[in-house]
Amino acid sequence: MALSDLMTRLDVPERTLNRWLAKLVEAGQVQATGQKRGRRYQLPQQVPTILPSSANHPLFSDFTLQCINRVRQPLITRDPCTYNTAWFDAYQPNQTFYLPAGQRQLLMQQGRQVSAELPAGTYAQRIFNRLLIDLSYNSSRLEGNTYSLPDTEKLLLEGVAADNKLDAERIMLLNHKEAIRFLVEGINRLEITTDNIRSIHYLLADGLVAPGAAGHIRSDAVRISSTTYIPMDNQERLARQMGLITAKAQAITDPFEQSFFLLVHIAYLQAFIDVNKRTSRLACNIPLVRHNLVPLSFNDIDKDDYASAVIVTYEQNDVIPLAELYVSSYLRSCKLYSATAEALGIDPLRVQYRQARRDMIRDIVQQCLHGDLLNAYIQAQVEKCVPECHREKFTSDLHTDLANLAPFSIAGMGISLRDLEAWQRGRM
Structure with missing residues (x-):
């Protein structure tokens, strides 16, 4: 329902109704989509602490499947759109939430596997090899890399490249290795700043983009395949907007909301000539590693589902499909790293x-x-x-x-x- 529909049924001032709706959305009891006159409110498909699902898809709710179906229609049937600064500006840290309270509580419950009092990055360091392999493999796989998981492990731990693979695929994986090492080993000094996002991009993109482009805000226009979204142009505007994104992210106190905000908005801005989504996937782990939470390695996410969910954020400014993938993959990561930590015999009190x-x-x-x-x-x-x-x-x-x-x-x-x-x- 639209706000105007609700106003006709409730005898309360519009300001009061807006305040009630904001609280219900934050608590996960109501879902909101769209902006301004196009904003609509609906009841969630299920209790927010339980992953929504559909009979037609193991991870997605019926609402998400409707969103994804729209962005899988022929391009000619979808309206062109560009960067929506109003959507970004509407987000108010610690007042607006992309992840409902119930989901954030569930993620914290499952993701907190060691004491919060341990030095930042302790947990990620103890599972470093497993994280290195899984995150490198899955983040690269989502970009079409054809290395298998065993071949990825051989390359990253033994330096042995797989036969009959493109050099670009090998470089992509090795770049992930350097970026993940930078993230985990430097977490005590790694604040969410434009410079650090650029450093992550440099490590991920070096050798894969034109010389001089890695780590630099782009000066050329870009277009993205399979979407009608046209990213913002102008290097100065992009740099200014990246600064606004990192400043807003710094102000978010919940580590999962902060993580998801980075995942959404770094990819949405497309500040670099290429490797933007990879940069967003590494950057979204900064809050998780800093708070000694299980990192997100994007396990068990279908490449096409991920691409469609991201395109929904581009074209519809709706984060629900990507949030459903984020939550389901994170809970899967918790199970994986819980088993890894148990196998390694981690002793948190000894470390503490x-x-x-x-x-x-x-x-x-x-x-x-x-x-x-x-x-x-x-x-x-x-x-x-x-x-x-x-x-x-x-x-x-x-x-x-x-x-x-x-x-x-x-x-x-x-x-x-x-x-x-x-x-x-x-x-x-």
Whole structure:
């Protein structure tokens, strides 16, 4: 229903009705599509914490299938459109939400697999090889890359290229490797800025676009196949709009909403001559890696479904189809990386208190503490630095490390070999 239809049925001021609708949309109890006079409100197909689905498609709701069917019609039947600044301007961080509250809660519940108190990027670093392979493979696959998953693993981990494959496909995967490494290893300094988005694009596009184009806002016009969408032109305008996108993204507090906002708007702007969607897929992982959430590797997304969902955002400014893919793929990623973390035997508490444990080991060795002096020191420090619920585990880890101290394990602790030998002699 349109707002005007609702006004005829409800005896309330328009301002009040708008406020009610905004709250219902944020809570996921009502879905809104379109802009201005074309804006329509409807009840969701299902409770928002459950993925909508259709009998005709395992991931998409009936509403999404209708949207996608429209963008799969012949181009001549669809109206040309260009960048809609009003749609972008209408988004207000922490007031507007592309992902309903129920979905965001579900994603947080499934995506939080380690302590939020761990240093940024800890989780991604522990599953780095799996993330590297999956995200490189799936992001490249969505662009038509024909490398198989085993061949991708061989290329990225062993440097062995597959036979009978195009050089561009190999470069695309190797570029993903560099961009993902940049993302994970630099997460503590990687703010959502235009410069960092350009850096990600440079790493992804180097060798795949004309010399001098990688990382640079384009000065030429671009056209996108299979859509009537005509992106914004003019390098100065594009640079200014990219700055507005990153500034708005920085203001979003929910990591999933922030992630999805980047996925939508970096691709929509088309600020680079090519490799825009790949850049959006890497950039949308910045908030997830920073908050130690499961990264999004775009598993199990059909290439044509993804392309159609993106085109719906271009032509209809409707994010629901892409949101359904985002949520379903993310939940799939959670299951995958949960199994990976379990197989790797990740010990989050050990990682969380690593620095405190090493500081205590340094003091114990340098002060040559043993017996009662050692026990008193440990008790005092543990009570001061470690919450009661974690003390037993911390103390056990500390004693294990002390029992296994060796020259190779004191690197970076500030302990000299002479200190270690003196402390070890005192134990005899």
